[in-house]
Amino acid sequence: TQLLEQSPQFLSIQEGENLTVYCNSSSVFSSLQWYRQEPGEGPVLLVTVVTGGEVKKLKRLTFQFGDARKDSSLHITAAQPGDTGLYLCAQRWGGSYIPTFGRGTSLIVHP
C-alpha cells in the first residue's frame, strides 16, 4: 500500500514562531503537491514540487523536495494567525491522474 505520512499531526504555536511540517513515503514521488485547507472550505493548492532537491518559496513558506524524492517539507517563518489550517500533501503515483492525500498537519497559530 502506497501511503503518505505527514507529521506532526497537530501543531499549536504562538504568532511569530517558525515551524516545519513533513510529508514522507516509502515510494518515490513523481511530483508532490502541498495544499492548505481552512475550516469549512476545500483545499487550495500552495505549490507543486517536481525535481529532487528542489526548493520553492512562497512569501514566508519554503517548500523542499528531498533528493531521493521520497520526502518533502514545508517550513513557515514567523507564523501568523492567518496561516491556521490543515496542511495536506498529495501525490500521484505511477503517472495516475488521481491524487492521494496524506492525513494532514493541523496548524493553529495563536495571536
Next chain:
Amino acid sequence: DTGVSQDPRHKITKRGQNVTFRCDPISEHNRLYWYRQTLGQGPEFLTYFQNEAQLEKSRLLSDRFSAERPKGSFSTLEIQRTEQGDSAMYLCASSFSSSSDSPLHFGNGTRLTVT
C-alpha cells in the same frame, strides 16, 4: 465567481434515506473528482471522471454510492440507504488535463450528517 461550486453546503438526513449532491466544476475543466473527508483525515478518493466517462472508482466505494456526469459538465453523487458512517464532508474537485500534475480545484464541500 468561476470556481467549483457544490450544492447543498449542508445536508442532514435520517438513516436509510437517499441523498444526492451536485457539483459544478470550472467550465473548461474536463476532469472531475469526488473525495470524502472525515474529521482529522485527509480527503479520501471516491471516483473520477474524464469528460462524461467514469474512469475509476475506489474499491472502498460501497454499491450504495453512485456518481454521474451526464454531459461532461456537472456531476451528481447519490448515496442510497444512508448509514451513520456516511457522515462526512463530500468534496468535489476539477482539473484540466494538460498534464498529470495539473492542480485540483476544490469546491467547499457538502457536509452530510446522518442521524
